[in-house]
Amino acid sequence: MSYRAEYIWIDGTSPTAKLRSKTRIVSAGAPPTWGFDGSSTNQAEGHASDRVLEPVFTCPDPIRGGDDVLVLCEVLNTDGTAHVSNTRAALGAVAQQFAQHRSLFGIEQEYTFFDGARPLGFPESGFPAPQGGYYCGVGADEIFGREIVEKHLDRCLAAGLEISGINAEVMPGQWEFQVGPLSPLEVSDQLWIARWLLYRTAEEFGVSVTLDPKPVKGDWNGAGAHTNFSTEAMRTSYAAITAACEALGEGSKPLDHVKNYGAGIDERLTGLHETAPWDEYTYGVSDRGASVRIPWQVEKDGKGYIEDRRPNANVDPYVVTRLIVDTCCTSLKKEGLV
Structure with missing residues (x-):
């Protein structure tokens, strides 16, 4: 048939x-x-x-x-x-090279709905109330586009995608969904499909979706794709956690990564709105103002994962996962943390 x-x-x-x-x-x-x-x-x-x-x-x-x-x-x-x-082919080669590390990723995809030329929920002139109540908010005065978000979630689940959650974000009309944890190729493939389903679903409501990293200039949060990463060693050893963080900050690596983490990254990574400056590298426990965050639970447990907070919403997942695997796994292998 x-x-x-x-x-x-x-x-x-x-x-x-x-x-x-x-x-x-x-x-x-x-x-x-x-x-x-x-x-x-x-x-x-x-x-x-x-x-x-x-x-x-x-x-x-x-x-x-x-x-x-x-x-x-x-x-x-x-x-x-x-x-x-075709950036997928390059990721495939790196993922195969470091397959013994059993890398896993979870990517937090932020995005913004637009109604014509303005974010969904913004008044026709001027601005809405300042940020504060929109993040994970409830109520028609603070939440815009939920019907689209729920339909998108339903469709991702029906497609068999490993969607692990959704939430409203810091700016009106801004949302997030998470994909993973999955292997580098799996998380990237599924994120692209989830993006396609998001565009198609919003299309039915006459609403557009943007992955612009700074959709509204001024005192408003940008949109990122925070990338959570671990290897088998990191899931069992805190030494591997700190080694991965150090590897991401070594030599020219910070700038090599940032220039491939999505166009317009300097507009979003300013050191404000829960970001580190694009040209500085830091990591810390529970620090959302750092380039790379170690969740507090990871420090407590002595194992787990790290969150690279630098990638833009418009990042190519094949590129960000390739760079992180190559950088971290090369260093972990050198230090015998495999």
């Missing part, structure tokens, strides 16, 4: 890639390799525009239902090599 397969891929738009998708009717079997016009997605020139869609992750389509599926794809060149915009 035929079914609909929604092929989803990440395009070549710079500095922040966009999601694209199109539908194929599949008569039988698994979704096959397909193709698209790369000249329309910033991934090819018009004289040689064919690009290849290679399925890498498939899940039920919670919007169409039935036997229909969502198909996340890598973008390949016609010779089978990874396209330059």
Whole structure:
């Protein structure tokens, strides 16, 4: 019996890639390799525009239902090599190299709803009441977009995604969902699918979604993608926790990471609004003003995970997980903490 397969891929738009998708009717079997016009997605020139869609992750389509599926794809060149915009391939190589560390990630995806040119919940002129009551708030005077958020959550669960929670954030119209804990490739694949479902769900309400790291200038929180990370050693040893924190701050690593943690990061990482300055690196226990936070429970238990608070909401999860695995696991291996 035929079914609909929604092929989803990440395009070549710079500095922040966009999601694209199109539908194929599949008569039988698994979704096959397909193709698209790369000249329309910033991934090819018009004289040689064919690009290849290679399925890498498939899940039920919670919007169409039935036997229909969502198909996340890598973008390949016609010779089978990874396209330059394909950041998943590089992560796959690093994840395999350090597979013995059994890395796990949980990513907290913040985002902001917009109604036209203003955040959902902002008055047509001026500003709402200052931040304070919106975070995890309740009530129509402080919470905006809950119906969209709940429908998105339902769809993520129906798709089989490992969504671990949702909450309203510090600014009106700003929300968060969390994905994980999962392996580097799994958390990244599922975050991209969850983002696609978020855009599609909000579309039905005539509302847009932005991952802009500083959607409103001034005294308002930005939007991040706090990235929680652990290895098997970190889940059993506090020495591995501090070693990972030290590794992230070693030499040029802080700036190497930050420049790949999402466009516009200097607008968000100012040292205010629960951030550390983008050009400084610090870590500390229970410190949301540090670059990397060690949760208080981790210090108490002597094991657990760390939270890199620097990634922007618009970060590419394939990139942030690759950088953290490469940096931390290289150092942990060198110190015998595997």
